[in-house]
Amino acid sequence: MNENETLYYVGIKFLGNDKSYYFSTSFNDLKEGDLVVVETAGGLEMGKVSTPLTQINEYKGSLELKPILRKPTKDDLIDYNFNLEQGKKALNITKKEVEKLELPMDLLDAVYTLDGTKITITYTSSEKRVDFRELLKKLVHLIPARIELRQIASRDKAKMVGGIGICGLPLCCSTFLTQFEGISIAKAKNQMLTLNIPKLSGACGKLICCLSFEDDTYTLEKKDFPHLGTLIHLEEGDYFVDAFNIISRTVRLANQAKDxxxxxxxxxxxxxxxxxxxKKEITLEKEYRLPDFKITSTNVKENSYMGLHPDKNDKGKYNSIEKNNKMQKSNQNNNKPANSSSKKENYNRNNKHKHKFNRNKTNG
Structure with missing residues (x-):
């Protein structure tokens, strides 16, 4: 690289490692996702650009940046894909040997360098230290490369493997978190969460990382709330602050007996x-009451509300309440006893017809 060329730096991620390592470059057309070839402490490797191009004078790190050697050639891509297949085979070989030796190891990945001179086998274990000397003796004869066994913690395993969190979203560690922070149970207490460790644990078995996301907000907002146990005088008696909700900004009070x-x-x-x-008194401007009604239909489904919703498939069987009320009033009027004048009129009309019938009979 010429000193007169504009220099940049970018982050590079390697296969089997989600951490970004920074390298300098003179390529001004690199973008996230591009493949590049670099020289690392482990050998020649191919990585993927993980950050945008940034001016070199904005770099604030203490370590000297190594340069990006080149963009991958056709041969580099062939070697890269070949190493991927060889890594899978090496991982299967190692798993068989681990089972034979009954070692407490959970193998995750096996990655070759671009030149194929070194392979890194990543694993996790429930034990702090695993004696894998016997395993290495056997692998040397089975895998023709320099072998490195790298143990990672459970949180790094979750980051590498990925998964779905209790929120239903992809794990934070496998999507955007670049480094882990220390998370203690004190953060759960600060957010007034129930100290149920299984519910507060993530896929890695450790306390969930999102406990630290809102911890500062809770610390700041709690200053606006009264302390737990603060005495409050009400008309009903003395009450104490029992709990409060920062999200809804409400406070719950309890009496001395907590009933x-x-x-x-x-x-x-x-x-x-x-x-x-x-004290705010709630008064109604108008008194409301439900109207009186009577259900006359007996063919009503159980899930219909008091007969107000008729069955759509049985049209004509039901009438609205208003129509039923009108029909009831009409029936009542028809059933009223006739008055004296109408009785007399009916009597005369019947006698007239009877007299006419008898006269016709005599003439016949």
């Missing part, structure tokens, strides 16, 4: 403590 609980907005609690709280 009565009341929930108030944070603003009302502050007013109570300042002596400026005024």
């Amino acid at each position: 009565d609980y009341k929930t108030f907005p944070l603003e009302d609690i502050k007013a109570m403590l300042n002596g400026t709280y005024k």
Whole structure:
């Protein structure tokens, strides 16, 4: 590279390792996802660009950056794909030997360098140290390369393998987290979570990383809330702050016997403590009541609401409540007893027809 050329630096990720390593370059057309060939402590390797191009004068690291050697050639790509297949075969060979020796090892991956001179076998174990000297003696005769066994922790395993978290989304460690922070149970206490370790544990078996995402927010917001146990005087008696919810900004109060609980907005609690709280009385502007109605139909489905929703398949069998009420009133009017004048009129009409019938009979 010429000193007059504009220099950049980019992050590179290698197969089997999700961490980005930074290298300098004079290529000004590199973009995320491009393959490049670099020289590492393990040998010649091919990696993938993981960060955008950045001016070299903005680099703030303490280590000197190694340069990107070249973009991959056709031969590099052939060697790379060949090494992928050889890595799978080497992993199967190692698994068989581990089973024979009954070693407490969970093998994850086997990756060759681009030149094929070195292979790195990654594993996890429940034990801190595993005596794999006997395993190496056998692998030397089975795998023609320099062998490195690399043990990683359970969180690194989850990052490498991936998975779905309790939230239903891909694991944070396998998507965007580049390094792990220390997470203690104190963060769960700070967020007032139930200390149920299985529910607070992730796929790796450790406390979930998202406990640290909102911890600073809870620490800041809790300053606005009264301390647990703060005494609050109500008309019903003395109550104490039992719990509060930062998201809904509400405070729950409990009496001394803890058999009565009341929930108030944070603003009302502050007013109570300042002596400026005024109880809000809820009054209705108008009295509402349900209308009186009577169900006359007996063919009503169980899931229909008090006969108000008729069966769509039986049209004509049901009438609305208003129509039923009108029909009931009409029937009542028809069933009323006739008055004296109408009785007399009916009597005269019947006698007239009877007299006419007798006269016709006599003439015949």
